[in-house]
Amino acid sequence: xxxxxxxxxxxxxxxxxxxxxxxxxxxxxxxxxxxxxxxxxxxxxxxxxxxxxxxxxxxxxxxxxxxxxxxxxxxxxxxxxxxxxxxxxxxxxxxxxxxxxxxxxxxxxxxxxxxxxxxxxxxxxxxxxxxxxxxxxxxxxxxxxxxxxxxxxxxxxxxxxxxxxxxxxxxxxxxxxxxxxxxxxxxxxxxxxxxxxxxxxxxxxxxxxxxxxxxxxxxxxxxxxxxxxxxxxxxxxxxxxxxxxxxxxxxxxxxxxxxxxxxxx
Amino acid sequence: xxxxxxxxxxxxxxxxxxxxxxxxxxxxxxxxxxxxxxxxxxxxxxxxxxxxxxxxxxxxxxxxxxxxxxxxxxxxxxxxxxxxxxxxxxxxxxxxxxxxxxxxxxxxxxxxxxxxxxxxxxxxxxxxxxxxxxxxxxxxxxxxxxxxxxxxxxxxxxxxxxxxxxxxxxxxxxxxxxxxxxxxxxxxxxxxxxxxxxxxxxxxxxxxxxx
Numbered sequence: 001x002x003x004x005x006x007x008x009x010x011x012x013x014x015x016x017x018x019x020x021x022x023x024x025x026x027x028x029x030x031x032x033x034x035x036x037x038x039x040x041x042x043x044x045x046x047x048x049x050x051x052x053x054x055x056x057x058x059x060x061x062x063x064x065x066x067x068x069x070x071x072x073x074x075x076x077x078x079x080x081x082x083x084x085x086x087x088x089x090x091x092x093x094x095x096x097x098x099x100x101x102x103x104x105x106x107x108x109x110x111x112x113x114x115x116x117x118x119x120x121x122x123x124x125x126x127x128x129x130x131x132x133x134x135x136x137x138x139x140x141x142x143x144x145x146x147x148x149x150x151x152x153x154x155x156x157x158x159x160x161x162x163x164x165x166x167x168x169x170x171x172x173x174x175x176x177x178x179x180x181x182x183x184x185x186x187x188x189x190x191x192x193x194x195x196x197x198x199x200x201x202x203x204x205x206x207x208x209x210x211x212x213x214x215x216x217x218x219x220x221x222x223x224x225x226x227x228x229x230x231x232x233x234x235x236x237x238x239x240x241x242x243x244x245x246x247x248x249x250x251x252x253x254x255x256x257x258x259x260x261x262x263x264x265x
Numbered sequence: 266x267x268x269x270x271x272x273x274x275x276x277x278x279x280x281x282x283x284x285x286x287x288x289x290x291x292x293x294x295x296x297x298x299x300x301x302x303x304x305x306x307x308x309x310x311x312x313x314x315x316x317x318x319x320x321x322x323x324x325x326x327x328x329x330x331x332x333x334x335x336x337x338x339x340x341x342x343x344x345x346x347x348x349x350x351x352x353x354x355x356x357x358x359x360x361x362x363x364x365x366x367x368x369x370x371x372x373x374x375x376x377x378x379x380x381x382x383x384x385x386x387x388x389x390x391x392x393x394x395x396x397x398x399x400x401x402x403x404x405x406x407x408x409x410x411x412x413x414x415x416x417x418x419x420x421x422x423x424x425x426x427x428x429x430x431x432x433x434x435x436x437x438x439x440x441x442x443x444x445x446x447x448x449x450x451x452x453x454x455x456x457x458x459x460x461x462x463x464x465x466x467x468x469x470x471x472x473x474x475x476x
Contacts, residue, residue: 011419011470012410012435012436014416015331015334015416015436016331016436016437016438017332018410019331019336019413021327021328022326023326023336023340027324028317029340030322033348034311036348037311037351054329118381232388
């Protein structure tokens, strides 16, 4: 026998003896059990009513948040992973966001105050960071000219109206890298000149790429920041006259009108 | 009323206590009354619940107390077990004794209570206060109470499965077959768990012995 076998068996015996099932509360427990068994538990009824209500509330408020564009802010406030991004200026339509296209440090979608002052009277409009799907059909558009609405409709706007999260967009790593360069220069380094170069490079290589619209719009904003108003206006006009449908139409119009109202510095 | 029939035949049983035939008869009587009791429980008969409590509360309470090491939580667990009985009895197939089934129900409920019991003991240790007394009556001698407390603390350090094995096989002195049936594992698994648990407990008790 091992030296501590005695200790163990003594301890086991002690616990067995001490906890022998006797209790002064035998009758009280019996009464409580029978009372509880007789009384239907209201907690469950409440849960049965409250749980579906709570679930409905979360589903409805989540859907409303997604539609109104507030969901990403809630997600950020709750420190939850953001699976999709909402573009508020587009009526809050949620657009799919692919993790690889997001740079390591996601910058804010609006410009910092210090940089806004460079636009001297031009109203603030958010730059576009949203990524989208593309198709082969889109790539048939002639490089150099802005793709028409018809060319982009199938590829660009359809996924928004009928998103299919189960089918991720196919974007080459070269395209991602090219867009990321522009994104970093524009949103992280806030270097408008470098951003224009990067957006030009992206549009030269991928004129009908998945992020072509964002690149065009962001390029226009960068040109505006550099004070190249005429070029900025030319870049914004296709957006304002509806070449790309409603995409950034209102913002482009506001910017063009603000440029007309305020004299160049 | 079925179990009361048992108590009615008890004086006669004393006279022929050594008769195998009588033992078999009593066992068979007990089985049939238990089947009847189970059937009444299934129908939601509250008198049957009371009878089941009268017949088995001591065993369930003892198990709960031994498993949790906390008398007040054991009382709560006992109540939960019996309150849930009219519902849980639907899953009782009758291939084990009702008492065994009750222990398995108590064990399922016990996991939640065990966390509370362990938290309570740890809090007492941290605050340097006396743990909740495992001994509820002054008659039980202090040394036994202390030994039981030491064993309970050692059990706290075991994984749940091993704790279950020790309580069922060592403290409750059930066979490994019965313990395995309660837990729902193979008999060999139960024996292995018990082997490892006992080794750890011996080491823990040896550490307690050291100054």
